[in-house]
Amino acid sequence: MAPPSLSQYLDCCATTPLAPEVAERMAVVQAEAWGNPSSLHGFGFAAAEQLERSRQAMAALLGCQQERVVFTSGGSESIHLALLGSAPPLELTNTSGDAPRLLISAVEHPASRAAAAALQRRGWLVQEVPVDRLGAIDLEAFERLLAPPTRLVSLIWGQSEVGTIQPVERIAALCRSAGVLLHLDAVQVLGHQPLRLAEMPVDLLSFAAHKIQGPRGVGALVVKPGIQLQPFIGGGGQEGGLRSGTEAVALVAGFEAALQLATDRLVVHGDCDPVAPLRDALAAELLAMPGVVLTGPDPRQSGHPARLPHHLSLLVHAGRGDWLNGRQLVQTLWREGFACSSGSACSSSGSAASAVLLAMGYESSAAAAGLRISLGPWHGSELLEQFPQALERARAAL
Numbered sequence: 082m083a084p085p086s087l088s089q090y091l092d093c094c095a096t097t098p099l100a101p102e103v104a105e106r107m108a109v110v111q112a113e114a115w116g117n118p119s120s121l122h123g124f125g126f127a128a129a130e131q132l133e134r135s136r137q138a139m140a141a142l143l144g145c146q147q148e149r150v151v152f153t154s155g156g157s158e159s160i161h162l163a164l165l166g167s168a169p170p171l172e173l174t175n176t177s178g179d180a181p182r183l184l185i186s187a188v189e190h191p192a193s194r195a196a197a198a199a200l201q202r203r204g205w206l207v208q209e210v211p212v213d214r215l216g217a218i219d220l221e222a223f224e225r226l227l228a229p230p231t232r233l234v235s236l237i238w239g240q241s242e243v244g245t246i247q248p249v250e251r252i253a254a255l256c257r258s259a260g261v262l263l264h265l266d267a268v269q270v271l272g273h274q275p276l277r278l279a280e281m282p283v284d285l286l287s288f289a290a291h292k293i294q295g296p297r298g299v300g301a302l303v304v305k306p307g308i309q310l311q312p313f314i315g316g317g318g319q320e321g322g323l324r325s326g327t328e329a330v331a332l333v334a335g336f337e338a339a340l341q342l343a344t345d346r347l348v349v350h351g352d353c354d355p356v357a358p359l360r361d362a363l364a365a366e367l368l369a370m371p372g373v374v375l376t377g378p379d380p381r382q383s384g385h386p387a388r389l390p391h392h393l394s395l396l397v398h399a400g401r402g403d404w405l406n407g408r409q410l411v412q413t414l415w416r417e418g419f420a421c422s423s424g425s426a427c428s429s430s431g432s433a434a435s436a437v438l439l440a441m442g443y444e445s446s447a448a449a450a451g452l453r454i455s456l457g458p459w460h461g462s463e464l465l466e467q468f469p470q471a472l473e474r475a476r477a478a479l
């Protein structure tokens with residue numbers, strides 16, 4: 082089989098290839114600023130200066146203050162730093178004897194679920210806010226649950242499996258008036274909509290570079306002024322004491338370059354992701370096929386809840402009353418040359434039924450049938466013909 086071209090890679094919510102400009106920038110920074118930023122000599126000074134220039138540029142692109150951007154190894158680590166860092170062990174916080182509560186949604190990424198479980202082991206209560214059939218959180222239930230003992234909320238802004246964008250402005254206002262700390266997992270929204278974080282009453286936000294054609298192994302946590310965090314990696318006290326370990330200066334420069342590219346694309350297209358019209362056209366083609374149904378919000382309808390602009394998620398009917406298993410469909414589509422996902426790449430080794438689709442009210446055979454298609458800026462209209470045909474062949478083969 083000939084190696085598939087990038088135009089057949091439809092799994093950008095899992096990861097993306099490095100943009101050539103990003104690879105070039107990283108090579109330059111690696112050559113010129115390879116020193117340890119903590120060293121007290123010219124090599125170290127060059128690396129430290131480069132790191133701080135990247136931090137400043139990232140802050141400007143995110144619309145926040147530079148001293149508040151903490152670099153990490155990726156989305157999972159940022160989420161853990163946000164949750165574990167803002168929820169100290171109970172004996173330090175608890176004067177009344179009541180356990181504090183963390184609210185998460187029923188459709189969080191496994192990294193947030195793992196961090197929530199760690200808080201539970203520290204004695205915190207963890208409660209899930211239910212979602213509707215489209216994956217949007219139940220705002221009435223959420224508002225009720227914001228009452229004491231809730232101290233912390235962590236929500237996925239753009240859902241990776243079904244694309245639902247939560248109404249974060251409303252959520253942030255509710256948290257602010259209840260005096261509850263809010264962390265958003267913004268890994269999937271980064272680069273797909275403009276972010277002006279200083280204007281948002283959100284306390285902590287997690288990001289990763291590799292979803293936007295940046296390198297793997299680098300992420301960021303934005304910490305709003307006044308928020309005190311406890312580090313969970315100790316050592317040399319780098320990143321303002323919040324994340325010890327010699328800084329990955331070239332990876333950070335790659336993250337900055339990737340975010341600059343994504344931001345430029347949004348600016349040129351009036352703050353909209355230019356891949357959205359292609360995604361909409363692909364949705365129209367696929368949903369016109371018999372037995373193909375959408376999960377998550379309909380991209381053809383405006384209003385709440387919105388959908389990630391590069392994201393499509395489907396269930397495909399076998400034709401005799403059964404849903405095609407998502408993992409088998411992904412494997413068969415790969416034989417047709419297309420790289421898709423059966424949901425979240427991070428959960429693809431787990432049980433067949435998606436916890437996200439189950440939480441949205443799908444029965445188990447449908448919840449095992451999820452197919453995710455996520456586009457990148459390089460995709461073009463050839464997809465509109467090629468992919469539906471490949472899906473039809475895959476369905477026939479199965």
Ligand SMILES: Cc1ncc(COP(=O)(O)O)c(C=O)c1O
Pocket residue numbers: 094095154155156157158190192237239240241266268269289300426427
């Ligand atoms: C919404 C969301 N949060 C967190 C993560 C974890 O990010 P990373 O793989 O960089 O640790 C991912 C990655 O798939 C994600 O999609």
